[in-house]
Amino acid sequence: MSRIKDLQKNLFGGTTSNARQFGMIFTLVAIILLFEVWTGGLTLTSGNLIAVVSQYSYILILSIGMLMVIVAGHIDLSVGSVAAFTGIVVAKAMQEFSLPWPVGILVGLAVGALIGAWQGFWVAYIGVPAFIVTLAGMLLFRGGNQYIGNADTVPVPEGFRSIGAGFLPEIGPNTGYNNLTLLLGVAACVAVVWRELRARQTRHEMQADVAPVWISGLRLVVMVGVIIFATLRFAGGRVGTSLPISGIILIALVLAYSYYTRNTIGGRHIYAVGGNARAAELSGVKLKRVNFMVMMNMSILAALAGMIFVARSSASGPQDGLSWELDAIAAVFIGGAAVSGGLGTISGSIVGGLVMALLNNGLQLKGVGSDMVQIIKGLVLLLAVAFDVYNKSQGRFSILGSLMRPFRRDDPGQPLDRSLSTSDTDKAPIAG
Amino acid sequence: MTVDSTLLEMRSITKTFPGVTALEDVNLVVRSGEIHAICGENGAGKSTLMKVLSGVHPHGTYTGQIVYQGDEVRFSNIRASEQAGIVIIHQELALVPGMSITENIFLGNEPRRRGSIDWKAAQRRALELMEQVGLREDPDTLIKDIGVGKQQLVEIAKAFAKEVKLLILDEPTAALNEADSQHLLDLLRGFRERGITSIIISHKLNEIAAVADTITILRDGRTIESLDVKADGVNEDRIVRGMVGRELHSRFPDHTPDPGEVFFEVRDWTVRHPISTERLVCKGSSFTVKRGEIVGFAGLMGAGRTELAMSLFGRSYGVYLGGRVFKDGKEIQLRTVAEAIEHGLAYVSEDRKAIGLNLLDDIKTSMVAAKLSKISTHGVIDQVEEHRVAEEYRKSLRVKTPSVDEGVTKLSGGNQQKVVLAKWMFTDPDLLILDEPTRGIDVGAKYEIYGIIQRLADQGKGVIVISSELPELIGLCDRIYTVFEGTITGDVARGDADPELLMKQMTSTKKIPTP
Ligand SMILES: Nc1ncnc2c1ncn2[C@@H]1O[C@H](COP(=O)(O)OP(=O)(O)OP(=O)(O)O)[C@@H](O)[C@H]1O
Ligand SMILES: [Mg+2]
Numbered sequence: 001m002s003r004i005k006d007l008q009k010n011l012f013g014g015t016t017s018n019a020r021q022f023g024m025i026f027t028l029v030a031i032i033l034l035f036e037v038w039t040g041g042l043t044l045t046s047g048n049l050i051a052v053v054s055q056y057s058y059i060l061i062l063s064i065g066m067l068m069v070i071v072a073g074h075i076d077l078s079v080g081s082v083a084a085f086t087g088i089v090v091a092k093a094m095q096e097f098s099l100p101w102p103v104g105i106l107v108g109l110a111v112g113a114l115i116g117a118w119q120g121f122w123v124a125y126i127g128v129p130a131f132i133v134t135l136a137g138m139l140l141f142r143g144g145n146q147y148i149g150n151a152d153t154v155p156v157p158e159g160f161r162s163i164g165a166g167f168l169p170e171i172g173p174n175t176g177y178n179n180l181t182l183l184l185g186v187a188a189c190v191a192v193v194w195r196e197l198r199a200r201q202t203r204h205e206m207q208a209d210v211a212p213v214w215i216s217g218l219r220l221v222v223m224v225g226v227i228i229f230a231t232l233r234f235a236g237g238r239v240g241t242s243l244p245i246s247g248i249i250l251i252a253l254v255l256a257y258s259y260y261t262r263n264t265i266g267g268r269h270i271y272a273v274g275g276n277a278r279a280a281e282l283s284g285v286k287l288k289r290v291n292f293m294v295m296m297n298m299s300i301l302a303a304l305a306g307m308i309f310v311a312r313s314s315a316s317g318p319q320d321g322l323s324w325e326l327d328a329i330a331a332v333f334i335g336g337a338a339v340s341g342g343l344g345t346i347s348g349s350i351v352g353g354l355v356m357a358l359l360n361n362g363l364q365l366k367g368v369g370s371d372m373v374q375i376i377k378g379l380v381l382l383l384a385v386a387f388d389v390y391n392k393s394q395g396r397f398s399i400l401g402s403l404m405r406p407f408r409r410d411d412p413g414q415p416l417d418r419s420l421s422t423s424d425t426d427k428a429p430i431a432g
Numbered sequence: 433m434t435v436d437s438t439l440l441e442m443r444s445i446t447k448t449f450p451g452v453t454a455l456e457d458v459n460l461v462v463r464s465g466e467i468h469a470i471c472g473e474n475g476a477g478k479s480t481l482m483k484v485l486s487g488v489h490p491h492g493t494y495t496g497q498i499v500y501q502g503d504e505v506r507f508s509n510i511r512a513s514e515q516a517g518i519v520i521i522h523q524e525l526a527l528v529p530g531m532s533i534t535e536n537i538f539l540g541n542e543p544r545r546r547g548s549i550d551w552k553a554a555q556r557r558a559l560e561l562m563e564q565v566g567l568r569e570d571p572d573t574l575i576k577d578i579g580v581g582k583q584q585l586v587e588i589a590k591a592f593a594k595e596v597k598l599l600i601l602d603e604p605t606a607a608l609n610e611a612d613s614q615h616l617l618d619l620l621r622g623f624r625e626r627g628i629t630s631i632i633i634s635h636k637l638n639e640i641a642a643v644a645d646t647i648t649i650l651r652d653g654r655t656i657e658s659l660d661v662k663a664d665g666v667n668e669d670r671i672v673r674g675m676v677g678r679e680l681h682s683r684f685p686d687h688t689p690d691p692g693e694v695f696f697e698v699r700d701w702t703v704r705h706p707i708s709t710e711r712l713v714c715k716g717s718s719f720t721v722k723r724g725e726i727v728g729f730a731g732l733m734g735a736g737r738t739e740l741a742m743s744l745f746g747r748s749y750g751v752y753l754g755g756r757v758f759k760d761g762k763e764i765q766l767r768t769v770a771e772a773i774e775h776g777l778a779y780v781s782e783d784r785k786a787i788g789l790n791l792l793d794d795i796k797t798s799m800v801a802a803k804l805s806k807i808s809t810h811g812v813i814d815q816v817e818e819h820r821v822a823e824e825y826r827k828s829l830r831v832k833t834p835s836v837d838e839g840v841t842k843l844s845g846g847n848q849q850k851v852v853l854a855k856w857m858f859t860d861p862d863l864l865i866l867d868e869p870t871r872g873i874d875v876g877a878k879y880e881i882y883g884i885i886q887r888l889a890d891q892g893k894g895v896i897v898i899s900s901e902l903p904e905l906i907g908l909c910d911r912i913y914t915v916f917e918g919t920i921t922g923d924v925a926r927g928d929a930d931p932e933l934l935m936k937q938m939t940s941t942k943k944i945p946t947p
Contacts, residue, residue, distance in 0.1 A: 206819040208837075264811045265804040272801060275790035282748055282779065282787055283802040283855075284770040342792040 024335060024351045027384070031355060035362030042365050043358070046237035049230075053247040054165060054312055056357035058083070058305040058321075060250055060350055062328035063335070064257050065301035067349040070332050071261075072294045073274040073341030074123065074130035078115075078137030079328055080321035082299050083306025085141035086111045087316035090307055091154040101160035105307060112303025115141065116296030124291035133295075138325070146318050153317040156310055164311025166245040177235035178242035185231025189224050196220055246308050253301075258346040270294060274341030330381045331356045355380070439464040439598065439629050440485075445496035447477075447484055449842065451834045454480040455494070456653045462598070462646075467620055468631045469640045471671055472650035473874040474846025475832040478633045479523060481650070482600050486520040487513040500598075517597030521587045521604060523633075523845055523872070524785060529576035533567075534558040536575055537590045561589040565619060579733055581612030588619070599623065599630045603845070605639060606872045607782075609733045609900045617643045635846075635874050637668045649674040676876045684907040685879060687886040689926070691910055692723035696863050696894055701755030703743040713739040713750055715918040721863060721894035726885060728909030729898045730934050736918040737898045738782060741865045745779040746772040759862070773802065776862030780852055780869060782898070788852045789840055796822035796836040798851050803859040825854035830880065846873045853881065857888070864888060865896045870904065882908055902931045914938045 035043040042048055062079050069076045090108040093099055099107065115137070122133040168180040175182070196216055203210045234243040261267035272280035273290045281287050305324070310316045335352030337344025359380060363373045440462040447455040455477045462468045470478050483489045485498065487507030498505050500516060507513040510520075527536050534551075537558050542549045558571045567585040575583060584604055591599055601620075605613040617639055620630050624645075634640055640647060647666060649656040656674050659666045672680050697720045705711035713736045721727050729737045742749035744757065746769030757764050759775060766772045772779075781788040789798055799822045800807055807817045822836040829850045833843060840848055849872065856864060866885070870878045885908065889895050899905050905912050906929045914922040914937035922937035 202816055205816045207823075208819070208835075263813055263815070265808055265813060266811060268797070268801070268804055268813065271792070272790055275792040276787070278787045279790050280801075282745070282769055282781065284746075284768075284773045286768070286770060342790065 024348060024355070027334075028351055028355050028358070031358050031362070035358065035365070039362065039365045043362060044233065046233045046241075048361070048365070049233050050237050050241055050244060052357055052361045053234075053250070054244040056353075056360060057244075057246040057250045058309050058324060059327045059331055059357050060353040061253060061301055061305040061308070062324060063331035063349040063353040064253055064346055065298035066328040066332045067335070067337060067344050067346055068257075068261065068270055068294050069130070069298050070329075070337050070339075071274045071341060071344050072270050072291060073277070074291070074294065075329065076119075076130060076134045076295065076298045076302075077325045078119065078134040078141060079298065079302040079305070080324035081138045081141035081145065082112065082115050082302040083309065083321035083324060084145040084316070084318070085115070085148075085306070086303035087306040087310035087320050088145045088149040088154060090160075091156045091310060091316035092148055094157055094160065095154055101157055104156075104160055105163070108303050108307045109300060112300040113296060115303070116299030117292075119299060120292035120295035123295050124288040130295065145320070149316065149318060151318045153315045155315040160307075161311045161314050162245055163249065164246055164308045165314070166311075167240060168242040168245070168248075170240065170242075177232070178237075179235075181235035181242040182231060184243065184248075185227055185235070188227045188231070192223050192227065193220060246312070249304075249308070254346065254350055261346055266290075266293075271342055274343075276342070327356050327360075328353075330377065334381060334384045355384075437464050438462070439501065441497075441499040442481070442485065443497040443499065445481065445484055445494055445498075447480055447489060447494040451838075452842075454653055455484070458496075458650065458653070458655050460648055460655070461658065462629060462631060465624060465627050465629055466645040467624055467643055468629070469644035469647045470631060470633045470650065471635075471637070471640060471647055471675055473675055474872075474877055475844035476650040476675075476874075477653040478650055479602055479844065482520055482602055482631070482633065485513070486510055486518055486600065488520075514594055517595050518600065519591040519594055519596045519598070520600040521584075521591060521602065523602040523606075525580075525583055525587055527575045527583055527586060527590075530574060532572045532574055533562070533569060533578075533586055533589075534571040536586055537561060537593050539590070541593055557593070558589070561592050564592060565589045566615060579612075580607045581609065581615075581733065584608060584612070584616065585619075588616075596628060599628060600632075601630065602633045603635065603872055604632065605634060605636055607868075610902075612733070613639060635872060635878075637671050637875065640671065641666060641668050647671060647674075651675060651677060672875050675874065680875060680879065683875070683879065683882075683903075685883045685886060687890075689724070689726070689889070689910045691725035692892065694720045695723050695760050696721040697758040698744065699756045699758070701740065701744065701757075702753040703739060703750040703755075704753050706750050712753075713918050714743060714755075717755070717915075717918075717920050719913055719920060719923075721896060723892045723894060724889050725911065726889050726895045726897060726909045728905035728912035729896060729915055730902060730905050730912050731915035731938050733900065734917075735915040735938070737915050738867055739918075740915070741779055741867055741896070741898060742781075744772070745769060745777055745865065748779075773859055773861075776860075777865065778802070778856040778859050778861035778863070779865045780856050780867060782868035782871065784848055784852045788855075789848065791841050792839070794837050794839050795826070795831070795833060795843070795851055798840050799825055799836075799854045800858055802855050806858070806860075821858065822854075825858070829854055829884070830877075846877050849873055850877070850881075853884070857884075861893065863894045863896065865898070867898045868900065869897065870899070870901075878904075902934055905929070905934075906931070916940060 032043060066076060066079070086108050089111050090104045093107050094101060094104045119133050119137055122128045123130045168178055170178060172179040196219065200210055200216060261270065269280065269285045269290050272283065272285050273287060277287060306321060309320060331353035332344065332349045333339070333352070334355055335344065335348035335350070337349065356377070359377060360373065363376065368376075438461060440460070442458065442460040445455050445458045446453070458477065458481060460470075460481065470481065472478050480489070484494050487509050490508045491506035500518070505516060507516070513520075528539065531539070534554050538554050543553045543557065544550060545553070555571060562569065562571065562585075565585045565588045567582060567589060569578060569582060575586065578586075584607075588599070605616055608616065613636070620632065620643060623630060632640070632644065641661070644661055647659045647661060649659070649671065651674075659670070659674070664670070669679070699718045701714050701717040702712060703714040705713050717740055719727075729740075731737050739749050743752060744766060746766055748769060757766055764775050766775060766777065785791065790801070793801070796818055800818050804813060807814050807821060819836065825831070826833065826836055831843070831847050831850045831854070833847065840851055843851065849869070853869065869885070870881055873881065885895055885897070897905065897909060909929070910926050912924045912929050912934065913920050914924065914934055916938055921940060924934065924937070
């Protein structure tokens, strides 16, 4: 039976996975299957998958930034308004000054950076809680959007639309598929194999136990299988469609940010600040700078998400980005981040974001009204997090979670230790 | 029930955590009305045993039997054990800092009258309880405004607010100074007169030998022996032998100090309290450290030693008013922690849980946290190197853990301390400031840590040790400064240091000229 144990322990247990995420992947698969059956096979068609990516990439882009904000112990309620504000500024700027669209994008990112600096300043240097700063920002920038746009929609030029509605060009021989997407798929397969081999080698160098070869093999088969399936779907849509440009931007962001949070000093510092700000400070972490950067980064990503959204809908309007913050925050928490900060992963948030996106999409496919959509999303968020909290408070992991050993950034402490030590933290007597 | 009847019997308790067996077949017999001590090295399972007893680890998560007052009990949570009169005061205090003494005493146990809290009665009762534990304070004082010693007394008063028959104290005196510890031990003796049974866990073996009636010794999660203090004529050495399984001949490793030149000097360091504008916590302190020298700072709680150290370490405490720092003859600026680390300073805090560690981290992450640049290129952390470094420290400091990937909360108190120590040794400091480095650490590990300190000194580093235990300072340090209310009152060389002299200088404002 040890083979089964090995499997449970290792199959999903790369360095990025954790118990929580393992459960999430199951939830995701369950939701996909549920909707696949319920919609009579509509969910996994090429057309729908492509639509999901271009329609909901904003949730995923936002959840990357939101993960970092929440890990650092803050929250950002302003992302929807910031996105809308950036959208209108960019649309107006391109319309009024007939800026070329690449310049428009740069303007948008700059607007995001400025807003981020503004919010980061209040949070990091003045010490106003992010909840308040961004609540104010939510009003400020929503109002700003309506002020600049006269509460009206402003169209954007053709070139600009490519970042939201564009596809990879059709080149090369006629294979019946989009060749560039196929190429990307092949590259992804190679990367996955290479990564697995490298991970094995690293474990070996660390003299830690290396998973048996057959497990690595099985894991690769599963992952490569998923990639091939997705590639064929994305490449095999209507002629002229492919993996959307916004999807490619998204993948690049996910890769870059998960590398950053996992492997760099800057990433470590975010976790350190969220885990114990005082201890981080006494270890030489520049607290203010970390808080500032995290808030600023969020606004830049919100600006990007806003532009992609505007590009897709080909115009900026006053209702853009409404309640995006809720989708993003929900994605992060469903993805296993801790409300108190210090815990969570980008990949978890992405899984959480996919759950939210597919939920939105599936319910839309079934023609469920927005009233029910909201009710269902609310319940899913509540139940997903409650399930986790309940299991922790019982001092045991979920059945799913216990199938594998927790890895980094999973909560290493027992709830009791945590609560005792937090009360201890507050006390912090300075005696000499 | 006669005095000698058995109050509690824990039979064959086994408790495992994933990957570790914390307790294996442990037996404990506590007689009614005695003071029962539990001794053992860090990670021996003392706290775990008490958590099993008090329902923190509920029935069903361990195997074995607990017989209390003649009946088998199965506590499913702390509340259940409290109802049976068993109250535990944990290694980490659990008071609410922003609430008053009264509020804390009755937290979750508020006296009620017609549905609302009867604060008058609470006030009255609080005063009674405070009287019983010898705490003279205004009951409206906030917890955060009283010292650790008094906080400990509030915890005990809180226990008495419930009907307590068996009081469990997990390292109650670890953070206390000698006078406060003495007061607490006297209190326990008083309880014994009144028929209240206590279980005490402590690494201060002299206290144990003085106060306990029976001592149960744990080693590696097993019961080694149970000693009757009077009948067996138990002294400290006898306890140590039980704990470590062999004779420990000396408390301090042999060491020939070889201090070099003065390389670190502080002049007229003046720091104000962060809130109250009049209060100075450091009043023009000046001192020097030589290369290879171990310098002690002795003082009572609240003398300003931690404040001095933390304000030097990147102005992490209070408001800087004046003073200069020289290293190797050059003036240096220590405005931020990063700058201090850059200049080769390291500060190991006395409060590892609150400010020394990120409790969400695993061991290896904690160990490298203060100098990530050392294992990184262009900001990218080399995780193989991280693992290797952590393994190295795990071995050299003998941290008791199955793997450096474990979370730091899973370590026993003493082993967490070693992790903090590793974290700062990793920064390769020139001046290492250790604030109560052996608090809550067992004799064997203390010996090891003294050895580490001496090795660092032999490598030419300066070490500052802040400690409330005079014997530790006297045994370890080449020179000792005494501090009283923010003023450095003395500078005593190794040969002249004796407890009496130090005590005198620690309690007098008169500046004694440097010999
Ligand atoms: N929640 C937990 N999860 C995993 N292991 C644990 C947990 N709590 C304790 N342990 C392990 O159980 C063992 C006993 O720990 P315990 O805290 O009881 O030691 P202790 O005797 O109180 O030590 P100290 O004197 O350092 O406080 C240690 O090896 C520790 O790592
Ligand atoms: Mg303990």
